[in-house]
Amino acid sequence: MARPPGAAAAHRRRVALRAQRRRARPALRLAARGIAVRLPARRLAVACRRGDAQPPDRRPARGRRRPRAGRRARAALRALGPRRVVHRADGRGWRAGRAARGARRRAGACRVTDVDVVVVGAGPGGSTAARAIAAGGASVLLLDRAKFPRDKPCGGGVTVRGAKILPFSIDPVVEDVVTAARMRVRERREVTRDAGGPLTYMTQRRRFDAFLVEKAQACGVEFRDGQTVTDVVRHADGTFAVRTKDGVHQSRVVIGADGANGVVGNRLGYEAPGESAVALEGNIAFPQGVPAEFRGKVTLNFGHLPGGYGWVFPKGDHINVGVGGWKSASGPILRPALQRLCLTYGLDFDAVTHLRGHHLPMQRRGMVMAAAGSAVVGDAAGLVDPLSGEGITAALLSGTAVAPAVRDYLDGRVATLAGYQATLEREYLPEFEASRALMEIFNVNPTPFVWMLQHLGPFWEGACRMIRGEVDYIDLTHVAGPVSYALLGPTAKVSRLITSRRVPRG
Known part of the structure; x- marks a missing residue:
């Protein structure tokens, strides 16, 4: 069937018109994000007829060729990087105005950041750092991938020394106070030594960590749980973009408190701590109350694991039992060692619940813990006591020590957070x-x-x-x-x- 006269020419005009509109779309997206990109009058007229844009105030000089709008607009979009997502205060929907300001910010029109500091990880080190920094007047966002309250594989003992670091009492979450120690080597005679006063406060990590987060929030920290950080990028101007599944958060400082294999340390090039020790622990419930032989004391059994020991820690309505030792020699025998520990103290191994294993990070000599605008604290820095394997005290120490360095950095008095590392090297x-x-x-x-x-x-x-x-x-x-x-x-x-x-x- 023959085409009517002029059909081919009409088809070519329609194809050309669609192409012109496609080339205009990148520029129109830029315009929607608050960035002006001029188009040649002929192509802009196409967009104007659709009601998408306004004609320019002046035309280019005669004889001067302007680059193709589509190519230039796409290049500008690539230069902006990924689209910035900003949450509403109620957690639903978007704020187009904030998104446009974020686009202009990345394009160089504005250097204001969303918050001063983002802390990744709401364990003892992260929440302590966030609270101490916010107390100095900085805006702080605290992120954690878990929904709070959540439990962690840990004995749950806070030493008296660790409790003294905090400017408030932890009595609301203390379930038992340790004043003595029962010790034996393998199956030899057990000796109990009294300390004449408190040594360690027993708690549960789900309660203790949530308590520290509440104290941080009382100082103005914004806390968001259930936020898995997927990437951390340092921009050329020294600011950071912390990406989660729900958006991107811009800050001047990032603190990594997300553990030995955390995203912050990995993305920003920090050396990962070594993993020289492993542990296996669980709980045994006593609904009628913990037996008197375990209350008020820690029970330690040495010699069954190379470089480690077994323990029984009292809590409110249960006890925590566990074993730990060197990774190379103890890993395959952790479960039999825990069974033997339970047998030694007349405990039913089959009654152990929430059984879990975990690695203990160990700091490598010469590790860098701070740089320009970033630092790592607690387990992320490998700050675990080599002898006891206890990490809460070191986390509280490092979280407290990083705050003065961050304040100096935000105020422009220093160019890096090296003061934090200097404090640790001098005092810890x-x-x-x-x-x-x-x-x-x-x-x-x-x-x-x-x-x-x-x-x-x-x-x-x-x-x-x-x-x-x-x-x-x-x-x-x-x-x-x-x-x-x-x-x-x-x-x-x-x-x-x-x-x-x-x-x-x-």
Whole structure:
């Protein structure tokens, strides 16, 4: 069938018109986001007839060729990066005006950020850092991937020293107060030592972490749970974009408190802590109350796992039982070791619930923990006590220490957060090395170490004072050094060398 006259020409005009409209669309999207892109008059007329744009006030000079609008607009969109998403205050829908301002901001028209600081991870380190920073007047957004309250694999003990770091009491979430320790090596005679006062406050992480978040919110921190951070990007101007499944948050500072394998450290190039230890723990419920033999004391059993121990910690209506040791030697035998621990103390292993294993991060020597506008705290920095495996105290210490450095950075007094690392290297890492030295002595032979705790008064008293924060590991190491030399026999020279080289005196 023959085409009517002029059909081919009409078809070509329609195709050309559609092409012109397509080339105009990137520029129109820019215009909707608050950025003007001029179009040649012929192409703009197409958009104007559709009511999508307005004609320019002036035309280009005669004889001067302007680049194709579609190509230029697409290049401008690529330069802006991903579209910024901003939540409404009630969590529903979008604010087009805020989105347009965000586009102009990325294009260089404005350098104002959404918040001063984003803290990723609402554990003890993250919530403490967020609270301390917000108390200085900064705007802080605290994110966590879990819905609160949530539990964590942890013994749940907060030492007296750790509790002293906080400017408020943790009594509302304390379920038991430890004032004594039961200790034995394998199946040998058990010795109980009384501390004459509190050593550790027993709680549950689901309660403790939620309590710290509430304290942070009281200082003005905005908390959003259920927010999985998928990416962290540092822009050329030094600001950060923290991307979650629900949007992107812009900030001047990012604090990583999301654990040893966290997104912040990974994306910003921080070295991951080592994972030298593993643990397996669970709970045994006692609806009628925890038996008297476990209340008010920690039960420790040494010698079954290389470089580790088993424990029984009392809580309000249950006990926490667990074992931990070196990853290379203890991993395959954790479950049998936990069964043996339960048998030793007359506990039913089949009654253990919420059984879970986890890795303990360990800081590598020389790790960088701070940079320009970013830092890592707690487990993300590998700040776990090498000897005991306890990490809450170090998390609270690092969360508190990072706040002054962040305030100085936000006020423009410093160019990086290196002051935070300097504080840790001056006040905490020497003690960390002392704990590592004691750990290596303990690994050679735990029996003399436990014997000193059981029978050597000054050593036990020093350990209690250290847990309370009255002295530190360095003082304890100076007590242990000569005694360990006498007790460890052929290995004493190596142990003393480790202690004297790694822990400076005076």
